[in-house]
Amino acid sequence: MSSGKPALSYCAQEVREHDHDRYLTALFVPAARREAVFALYAFNAEVARTREAVSEPILGQIRLQWWREALEGIYQGEVREHPVVEGLNAAVQNYDLERTPFETLLDARAADLDDTPPANLASLEAYAEATSGTLSVVAMTVLGYPDGAPARAAQLVGTAWALIGLMRAVGFHAQSQRLYLPDDLLQDHSVDRRGVFNLKPSPALNQVVRDVTDRAGELLLEARALKGEIPRAARCGLLLATLADRHLRDIARADYDPFALPAAAPAQPLRLTLRSLRGAY
Template sequence: MTEAVPQAKTQGLSPCAEIVRDHDHDRWLTLLFAAPHMREDLAALYAFAHEIGKTRERVSEPMMGEIRLQWWRESIEGIYDGLARKHPVVAGLADLVARHKPDRSVFIDLIDARAAELYDEGPVDFDGLLAYADQTGGALNRMAAFLCGAQDEAHLSAAHAVGRAWALTGILRALAFQAAMQRITLPKDALEEAGIAPESLYRGQFSPDMIPIIRRIANAAQEAIRKARTQNGSYPAQARSPMLLAVLARDYLDRLAHAGDDPFAAPFDRGALTRQLKLFWAVLRGRF
């Protein structure tokens, strides 16, 4: 079992670790439960995910986002060609690749999945939403488990399922924020069938007709977690850090349920200490 009390220093962090700590605090908490020699690789992966994941928020038009993502594609190719750019996250990825030799397509696919966000089109249907969750959160968490030593396909698939759940939970948590930016990552056909105009969400108006859509997404996240937890008894201890996102996702989903499945009203920003205690308890029990 990994140690219950995180031993990472809070000062003297690498640039990648600082990015994760400051911008992806939930993953930062799970990272602290990884074995010390694994933390820098996870930090590089998560920092990379943050950099490409925030592209849409940082640009005013799709073409600028395409340019940024192309820079990352070229940076990945450079790493594999032995010509890593002088950038802290690229340097971290270069070290990761040297140690673990993952297929470059993993990184390219993660970048490509973010390119679709630039055009604010959103998924056409529920299957498209699940595909998006798999291509982003699922693929990322599978990679994190691989870096931590998971090799069995059942274990890697469980990590992918947790990543899907985390991505779906993130979509629900970010709904109000994205709506304020006039973006919606919800199935278009479901919104149309419910007679919900995206403009109403842009104004922060939540309709009871939204509840079945929200509940279906939350149920899909819970189902992915249940699937992953079937591996609880056999999951290698050294690879449990990425799986702890399941603990955090369940907490957020519980808060959503208690708010009547209204993401605009759910207290997602509260309960940070509670979530940390849940992580400690999960690690002590050797579960996720």
């Protein structure tokens, strides 16, 4: 017997499987615009897992080049037969999305193929802004707010989200000898990299994680300071901030030890619903 609920599109299913937190926030986007947001997030999920999907950097470069050519095809009217490309094409055409942000995101993802840690916190933040921050701005554009305070808040929230995610993933990355911890902070706090790769906790490592998450918290505060300049209809594009708060609390409860973080519990839609009804994020 049918449940009466419409079947999820391919893009929506991909986001639900690979980026569940963004999937939940997309459910609060107006229905007419939701599929375009799912397409953006599915594109991001495809390119974000490039490093994990390949065994050698050259294969990752080939994968990213495929997406660059697919993007070029969209803007030249030669759309490749791929459900995410087709969904992205529809979003681009329906909302007149510019090509540059997608290129920015792809260029930034190429850094994932280099295992060298970012030089400093500013470099890490620039990476977070170019990836997740850019994605959030494009999603806000689909909502009808391509600039001004809504776009700036989206950039801030997206950047903070990426910084938090990278700190939550320290253990995962360390298992493949990768670090997204700023090199200058590692040196300032005398962090033993071999210990990180061996998943050994240390107060020094915890301090680095705290420095990065403190910066994420500052970005969220800056985004919320713009609330009065953001139309209520745009705030659904900022609900990742609510989920970011939950992750920051979990990291703090673990005393910033990235190896002691509990497995992320599923986000609670009720909290998102309440925040959305209040026009908060």
